[in-house]
Amino acid sequence: MTEQIHEMRRNLFSERFRVTASVKASGILENLLREHIFCTLWLDDQIQSYNTLLLGINLESELHIDVPLNFPKQIDAGFHVTLLSRVDGVISGFQSQILRQDESGIVLHYPDAIYQLQRRQLFRVPPTVQDPDEVEIYRQGALMVSGRMQDISAGGIRIMSRCPKDLPFQPSEILSQLVFKIRDSDPLHMPAVIRFVDNHVAGATGVILGVEFQNPPAADQEKVAQYVQTRDREILRMLGIGLRSSGKQQPSSWSDKIKSWWKS
Template structure:
């Protein structure tokens, strides 16, 4: 139920996700190195990503990574990079700069900070029937389009909407803002980008959008994260996780439907 790792590149690096304990931060790098975990590398301001491995994390102030396949030969010293991976299923990463690269690999500046997403904030959760789910989608050079929230995470939202009459939605389209409410909140205003467009789910006149928040206001992002955690706990309680019960829910019960959705 996690967001794709590519979608985390732009909003993982905030203070709330920073690993404050130096021992834990070093342990994350050690795990990536010892377990030979594949990492995803980006050169800043480029869309192309590369797969790599950490080769040496014990030679501070440097960090050695494997030279990715098809990595550009002409890279300026000091070029900024972003690296993301998963440790025990949880997305983590850091930002750094290239010191040099040669036959052994790419030498990076040892990262000053490590960031890790909290496990519960990886999940998408659907709103309840009582929760607000209306979304206003504001676009550049096009009319506002209304939609309904299907589910939401700390990093984005999935929306069912109608197909626009003026300009069709496109992947990577920048949205001026999304306006929506969550439980007990005033309207939230989130700059966003469309990550996928699915025209085959909602029928001939409908479309499902996967949308990622882009540099949202910190206070609003905190409200979304808290709502996601609250809904996650509610769903776990409804599924009966951690509760003893000899009764089996009927196939038509909300609990059964949620279990099917949650395992999707």
């Protein structure tokens, strides 16, 4: 989770960004459904995010979304959620509540309002199998730990690494620097801070770190931002997201396609 995303979740849902025309607001949701646009979902007050698709709209009373990978199995009805996506290049989102969850999907309350804000480079993108993904994590008073880039945004990076037993990673830990490469770049050096630690992955010794860049060199951050934009376009082309549906494919097939890609 990057600071930009924190800022978006804090500031997007204000009256000045509200879509006041009901026809336009409903049109945004219809675009998400019709064009099978990748969305990012948060459970409120939690840092972990999930990737999902809008599967159906029920008479402006309910929204049906796909169950994301690794989504908690038991979430109480009434739990508040935030969903963000990009529609025609514009960051769009809403807040809602979970009505129920079953094997076929999650049902949300139809949102009271839709919000839009023109901001780019906010979404995380994974590297390709050909792109460099090694990350060196330099800690204060500890040995360097190596890891693998899981995904990256203009403001941060998610890393899979081992968890040192003598000095486990902690949220809010300041990292002296991260050293990594992106496509066609020299090594980048980014001071950073750990925003979340997930120890329930890759066995007992594995850990996922959500890391935010702290005052990175402007030139290096621009390289990351350009790479994120490039990968975002590549992913959209690969999945066909943003193109009008032929009407021959059902949303569930899109769900399976995206799940297969995300697992890989």
